[in-house]
Amino acid sequence: MGHADPVAGSAVTARPDDLKERYRVAFLAYVKDRVEPALSAAYELGREAVSRQVSVLEVAAAHHHALAAALQDAADPEEAIEAAGDFLLESLSPFEMARRALRDACDSALLEKRQATILRRLSSFLADASLATDGKGARDEILQLVAEHGREVTGAETCVVELKPTAGERPLRARASERGAAGHGDATTRLAAALTALDGSDLGLIRLLDNRGSGFSELEQEALAQLAQMASAALERTRLYHA
Numbered sequence: 001m002g003h004a005d006p007v008a009g010s011a012v013t014a015r016p017d018d019l020k021e022r023y024r025v026a027f028l029a030y031v032k033d034r035v036e037p038a039l040s041a042a043y044e045l046g047r048e049a050v051s052r053q054v055s056v057l058e059v060a061a062a063h064h065h066a067l068a069a070a071l072q073d074a075a076d077p078e079e080a081i082e083a084a085g086d087f088l089l090e091s092l093s094p095f096e097m098a099r100r101a102l103r104d105a106c107d108s109a110l111l112e113k114r115q116a117t118i119l120r121r122l123s124s125f126l127a128d129a130s131l132a133t134d135g136k137g138a139r140d141e142i143l144q145l146v147a148e149h150g151r152e153v154t155g156a157e158t159c160v161v162e163l164k165p166t167a168g169e170r171p172l173r174a175r176a177s178e179r180g181a182a183g184h185g186d187a188t189t190r191l192a193a194a195l196t197a198l199d200g201s202d203l204g205l206i207r208l209l210d211n212r213g214s215g216f217s218e219l220e221q222e223a224l225a226q227l228a229q230m231a232s233a234a235l236e237r238t239r240l241y242h243a
Helices: 016-032 036-051 056-073 077-126 129-133 135-154 218-241
Strands: 002-004 011-013 158-163 172-177 189-196 202-210
Touching: 016 036, 016 056, 016 077, 036 056, 036 077, 056 077, 077 135, 077 218, 135 158, 135 172, 135 202, 135 218, 189 218, 202 218
Parallel strands: none
Antiparallel strands: 002 011, 158 172, 158 202, 189 202
């Protein structure tokens, strides 16, 4: 990847071994003319350093080398030092962006692992053959298990699971809430997934309620969809057993 030389404007071939010299040239150009194009060279050098796995310590060494050169000929050392602060922050900003991206990736991986563990645990509960033989009691237990795990796997304040009644039955409902969670009417963020039988008929609904401003993440939406599939299979099994 090539970058424009802030002094001559010619193409520069990116090589780790000349980072210190190119940093010095770019920095001296910025000290001489503190304009945005000259400062952008710092960002490009930092981005290149990240892509080539150059360490922050090497960038700091290059910066020290450049500042020492600037101070030798500076008419106003204080101005050169002030410019050095701006240039260093700009050159390190790609490192900060990379750090945040890595942190977000690690957080997502940990969340995905946690969700998988919770869903596996619920799957083993729902696969218990005794649930299919207990009629309404089994359905109540399934709904409560799903509500509790639905709240846990997504971090929502409240999870409500509703089962549509068959002929002669009343609707069944379970709710799991974090202590102090707001009521349904106060929730600002909602997410739902349908409970569906194999023939496509509607069995009920899982609803998540929260007051988070950012909404539910894609990973949380996927976890809810998996939860709905597992719950649908377990509920249909109990109905078929008692048909």
